[in-house]
Amino acid sequence: MKLLLQCKIVFVSLLLVSGCASLTETQMKSISTFSHEYSKLTLTPGNIIRSNIEVQYLDHKLTVNKDRVPDLDKIRNKACATGCDSLTEMFNELVEYKELQEAHVRAAQALDAILKPIKNYIALLGSVADTDYNEGLSESSQALASSFNAALSEIPKNITSAKNAINAGAAKTTVENVFMAKNDIAKASSYIGTITYWLGKVYVRQQQTKALKIAVTASNPAISTIVDDLVGILDIYTDEKSPIRTIAKYKKYKPIMKQITTEKTLKLRNTISSAGLTDSSYKEGLISETEIKIKLAISEGVATKKVLEAFKKAHNSLALSLEKDPSGESGKVKYADFLDSAQTMIEELKEVGKFQKKLEEALLK
């Protein structure tokens, strides 16, 4: 009777959990890894804007000062009246540039900030995909298993007691009924325990798949267009055909830099520094430092684009695999695509990290 009841429970439970595809532990783990790897590094697409500001400002100063060197004689000899035209002009232009510079700095910060909601979303995807829920259950099942083993090991002792009782002439029916009842209860307990653990694990995994499917499917269009936008902005700075001036032009300015630093330009430097700008550009060797920074920033920008594109592809494949049924053939194909793109993303993230570290070292000099 009791066994029949247990069979009914198993059958009903199987009906409840079947027909709803879930992800395997390996699949869960790979989604979790994808999320954790992305979260490890902070992408800073704004770096390329920041380094471009430096280039533009350097370009401005070098061009301006090259032709204003004769005026510096007038300033030095106090040959001009209150405020030399060129000096006032230069001051006004530098102030105007300062406002532009600040606008670009804000744009760089805003660009970095755009990635924060994406990072947050990916981190939460990882939490929901985490296998910790099932690991917690397996701990309980281990304790459960040892209890079962202990309970089941009691049965042989009780069989001996029952046999002894029968041999001693006790009513066979009474002893047999007691023995059968003991056996049934022990078996029932072991079934319930096993079912509880198995059902629990499958149910949790199904709920994880459901939550991931809803989130990934809903966010996929937004992720796709956001990545396209970000890549478009980075293209402005990294594309060879970009309308932004490139570093190659600065090599010809080295002799001019030497000329400026050898001139006595105290008043000019004071004017520039009073506008809140540093006069570090008058130090020799600035161009080569700036060149390094620009090259690193462009490399970081290019690597960031690759990370974003791999991320978009991985996310899209994941969405398709969840939509189609992860355990089915087409779902498995899309899942394999997701794994490839996720691996590419992880490799490109390492590249970005390399350039970020070098840029940091260059900026600290």
Next chain:
Amino acid sequence: MAGSERIKIMKALTKLIDEIDELRENEDYDYPAKKNLNQCRQKLWIMHQSILSAELDERIAITKAKTTSLAKIAQDLKAADARLNGVAEKISQAAKAVDKLVEMTKKSVELAATVAKIATVL
């Protein structure tokens, strides 16, 4: 101004600035002439930077607006995470309850054995 127009204008301005830079390299020009070229260059350069700034601001604002839907999805994921923790906790408690059931079974088995022994004596 549309984004593509801004890019076209920036390209045209970059080209003009480059042409002025070449003119400025000409040694035949005296300083006043170069000064005029310089002023022209400054105006073009500041215009270029302003347009670039406007282009960036617009693109960033459009992209930022698209991230608001992600914030809602992130909230839903947080809630799902909390629910899964709750479910796992309940299942864990159910498994512990079965553990107790096993203990009780053991005791009932012992009790049944005692009853059987007593039955034989009686």
